Amino acid sequence: MVERRTLDVGLATAGIDAEGRPVRVPLGLSGSPLAPAADEEGGVGSEHLLLNIGPQHPATHGVLRLVVELDGEVVVRVIPHIGYLHSGFEKLGEYRFYNQIIPLTDRTDYLAPMANNVCLAMGAEKLMGIEITERCKVLRVIACEMSRIISHLVWLGTTAIDLGAFTPFLWTFQERERIYDLQEAWTGARLTTSLTRVGGLLADIPAAFEAGLRASCERLPKVLDEAERMLTNNAIWCARTQGIGVISAEDAINFSLSGPMLRASGVAYDVRKDRPYLDYETYDFDVPIGENGDVYDRYLVRVEEMRQSVRIIEQALERLPDGPINVDDPRVILPPKTAAMTDMEAMIFHFKQVMEGVRAPVGEAYVAIENGKGELGTYFVSDGTAKPVRWRIRPPSFINLSALPKMAEGHLLADLIAINASVDIVMGEIDR
């Protein structure tokens, strides 16, 4: 029974036996619907290879673990195992004031931290019924689009590496570092930005920020042109991505996919257009839609989205109004330090906010924004205290990843890597 020993590696998925009772189906030969029945075991060619890709593997982004059952090099089954980066963010949020949750959101989708900050603040503001200022709205749009660009740049570079093209990776990362420089100038941190506050922002943009962002907007399309010259019409790149990991529009909707994954399949759904927030309806931009739903279309969609983000940022910089970035409400926004030290009333507000937090009315609120990876949602349930009873993130990568087995099974091992890359996951958001 050598075979039984090699396959019994403690990996099993839930299944139902013939009498309808729940059972644990071990991975490997007996678990596969395509494999021969168990009594044929040991026959030549009947054994499938179990391959463990991850959690430490050059091609799994972050600590994703894929258990792959291979027939030769054909993927018969693939089961994503997650949880290696579980940090209990949602539970931690229940013990924190709303503003204190914001640093946690830096670490969910750590490839686009500013958009996560924005999403959380919007959820809290909707719960409390706060209307933010015009300048704050425009700055948040800039933050969201910068996040989309850096998120897609990472995706483009790492996907190119997964398919063997190393050079575009360094080009895109170089551009991403420049946007990180801007992020650092604005928030003081490159990764853990904690940009937003309920009712406003951590800080206004510094003096040279606008010029830096304009320069970035000019440079980025050129970098994309260069990367595209290496990939878009390259026969090998086309062959590795076209017709690979196809998911139909119907399946994409049924799997609840969102973002470029959904749009590459031909579904024109973009939260910015369909349920506008932050006045996105007043910006002039296009939403690229694919036709075939394969890896190549996802690539084209994401590259085009970066170009559109540049357009949005340019418009936002044009219209950026003067004025305060925070709402004029001493119950939500901390008074300036000098006022808190000299003015009695300001000191009381300061004390109450720091010690008791900002109370939200009883109720619940859900907001969704279009993040680089898809529809990012924040859901709050409040019992009237300063801390949420329940905080829930709708993580786009988690839901997009659920379609991976559907897309990858039947393809070759090399295609699995390409498909996994095309999903664009970030483990901080999946494991939370």
Place this chain on the structure above:
Amino acid sequence: MTPELKGFLLLAAIKVVVGFGGLLLAVALVTWLERRQAGFHQDRLGPNRVGPKGLFQPIADGIKNFIKEELVPADADKFLFLIAPALVFTPALLLFAVIPFAAPLPVSFDFELPVVGRFVHDGVMPMMVADLPVGLLFVLAISSIGVYGIVLAGWASNSKYSFLGGLRSSAQMVSYEVALGLSVISVFILAGDVTLSGIVENQQQKLWYVFPLALGFALFVVSALAETNRLPFDLPEAESELVFGYHTEYSAMKFAMFFLGEYAALITMAALMATLFFGGWDIPFTTWDESEPSLLKTALTFGAFATKTVFFVFMYIWIRWSLPRFRYDQLMALGWKVLLPAALSYLMLLSGAIWALEQLGIEQGPLYGFILCIVNLPAIYALFWVIDSGRLVFGQRLQRRTMN
């Protein structure tokens, strides 16, 4: 032992030491070149801390690999695991033995040593380690041995990644050897000789084979890339799928031997491209070839050979840092469905053209080369049209898509 034989053996020993020592030095320099050039392509510097422009980086790497711990996986087949790197490393070095790297050098000496006796040599010394009568066939034979090392490495490691990598590379290298061998036959037809010294001599007197055999050169370049497991054909070690393929479990000096073997094979293939198609050590537009052998001539021709080889090494590295990787089935399809039929039909086309030229009484020379070159052009166009349309290699018609 006669003094003449002793003199010959002495020279042979010197050539072995200098030739292989020089090759190993070149390997070290090429690893440096690879990293610096990658930096150039990728808008960064590359290694620049150890020595001027980072030139001593290979030495630092070598020392590091020597003092690292030698790991052998618990369930590995220890003997095969140990012998596999040597099986990759040795053939890669041996290949270089038959490549002439400069014009023959006049050497004459006559001296006597205590105990061993008198050494005599008078005449020209061919600047290659061994001028074998089988020449290029030796290259094809020895390069096949390298496959064993890779297969054994993959099998002996007792790791699934290594195993898949080993399987892939055995299939890949065997497949592309066929195309490589067939593309070289076109050179044999034109030269009427299999020794590399003969091929170089023929090119000096007539013309470089890259013109009359343009398609043969293209086939050779593609097959050589696959044969040395370089991108876009680096599937055996495709790091995004198989971690590092057959050498996943190797560390320290055993890993370094795979590494050195890979780069030695790269240099040898580049040198073969220069020798078979670009006249070897020939300096174009010179009549030095008929002149008397001299030290100056040897030095200059070595310079020409080195320049050509470095150019092809540069091309190799350029390709590596520009292209994505093939998928396994696409790679096999390219080898069997495109390159093999192309090489076979090219041989027929070439033989026909050469027969026709002989019937017309045209001697090998510029006109001869020009006509063959013209014959090559439509064949090259057809080959690249087939590859580019994608159906044969990639199983689907490639589309030029854009976003609205």
